Structures are given as structure tokens and as C-alpha cells.
Amino acid sequence: RLSQKNHLILAIINSINFILESRGLKKKDILGAGIGFPGPIDNKRGLVHFLPNVPGWREVNLKKILEDKLKVPVLLDNDAKLMALAEYKLGEAGSFANVLCITLGTGVGGGIILGGKLYRGQDNAAGEIGHMPINENGPRCNCGGVACLEAYIGNKKILRQASKLFKRDISLEELSGLARKHNKLALSVWQEVGRRLGMALAGAVNLLNLDAVVIGGGVAGAGSILLNKVR
Numbered sequence: 001r002l003s004q005k006n007h008l009i010l011a012i013i014n015s016i017n018f019i020l021e022s023r024g025l026k027k028k029d030i031l032g033a034g035i036g037f038p039g040p041i042d043n044k045r046g047l048v049h050f051l052p053n054v055p056g057w058r059e060v061n062l063k064k065i066l067e068d069k070l071k072v073p074v075l076l077d078n079d080a081k082l083m084a085l086a087e088y089k090l091g092e093a094g095s096f097a098n099v100l101c102i103t104l105g106t107g108v109g110g111g112i113i114l115g116g117k118l119y120r121g122q123d124n125a126a127g128e129i130g131h132m133p134i135n136e137n138g139p140r141c142n143c144g145g146v147a148c149l150e151a152y153i154g155n156k157k158i159l160r161q162a163s164k165l166f167k168r169d170i171s172l173e174e175l176s177g178l179a180r181k182h183n184k185l186a187l188s189v190w191q192e193v194g195r196r197l198g199m200a201l202a203g204a205v206n207l208l209n210l211d212a213v214v215i216g217g218g219v220a221g222a223g224s225i226l227l228n229k230v231r
Helices: 005-022 062-070 079-090 149-153 155-166 172-180 184-208 224-230
Strands: 033-037 047-050 058-060 074-078 099-104 108-114 117-119 212-216
Touching: 005 062, 033 062, 033 079, 047 062, 062 074, 074 079, 079 099, 079 108, 079 117, 079 212, 099 184, 108 149, 108 184, 149 155, 149 184, 155 172, 155 184, 172 184, 172 224, 184 212, 184 224
Parallel strands: 033 074, 099 212
Antiparallel strands: 047 058, 099 108, 108 117
């Protein structure tokens, strides 16, 4: 299971080796490996402080572990921050100077571009919109906080809520498909997710005076069903 630390590390190593092999590359052919990882990261030391959704991850020097195994230089940073850089340099955010990029999946992460530069904050933890409380009281989040945005709109929460309504297991893809067919139960789930996300984004836009917001990740695959409510 990838919820276990050692298995997740092995999966990363195997994925990198697969990419190299599938393209006929040797390790001597590459400058290094760049890896985006969820959660708070010390990007200078390559240290993963903790992963809210994976037990056993506390102060793991993933950069050193991977460099020892792969024998190539490794750059490690928060996945949402790397997404923000990629969108600003190569993607949808290129024409804006002030942008929030968020990832919607098991967790909810964020990367911020301000004045055309990635904003990291004091210890590279800026942008963690998923752990911004949106209620005075609410469900406990895996980070230890209460009423975090992630506790309401992370994919595990969405699927739990959908399973209760449909009285069976259901995937995000099926939930989106049913909503497109105007299934009332599916629509109610996505509308609630959109409402919560919209509230959080409205606060971020007003606080930072943003030009644009870019949304990615598995949950964002719901498309207009989700985004119309966010707007």
C-alpha cells in the first residue's frame, strides 16, 4: 500500500526508473530528478516535515534517500508550488503577475505567485490553503486542525459523502458522470464542494488581490459541474 512510507519511496524510485527505461535513457543522460511532493517541504535540505495523509512521515530526508538510491541529483519541493511555477512559466497563468494555483486531490494544496515570483513565506509553507479553517467548528483534519478546507473537499471526504448518499462505493469519475446527466444526488455533492471551495477562494482573492486562480488535480476533473458553483 502506498499509504506506507517505505512502499511510497519504492514507488517513486520505480516510477523514475520506468520513465528512464521507457525513453531509452541512462542515468548519465539526465541532469537529475525533480519531484513534487505534497505537504510542508524544506526545499533547501530536501526534507519532508510531515504528510497529513500518510502515517509515519515525520522529518524524512527524502532528497538524501532518493539520491542514495538513484545516484542522480534530486530536487524536491512542494507539488503545488511546482505547479504554480509551471503554470506561470508555461501554462495558464503566464499572462498574470498575481496568481493562486491549487491542487485538489486527496489533499488540497496551493502555490502563490506574487509580483511574478513564487512566494514561499518564512519556511516554505505559504499557500497551504487546504489547512485554512473555514468554520469555527467542524471535522478534524489529518493535520490535527479542525474544520480545515481539506477536511471538507479532499477526495476521501467527497467519496465518503457520495457513498452515504448512493449507499455504495463510487468513484470521482462516476460521480462527475452522474452529475453531467443531472443526477440530483451527484449534483448536490459537487455543489457543496464548490460552495466550500468558493468561500475559501473568495477570501484568498480578497486578501492577496489576485489576478487569477488556476485549479488542478483529480477533483478538478469534475470541470464545469464544480467550477460553476465556485464562480
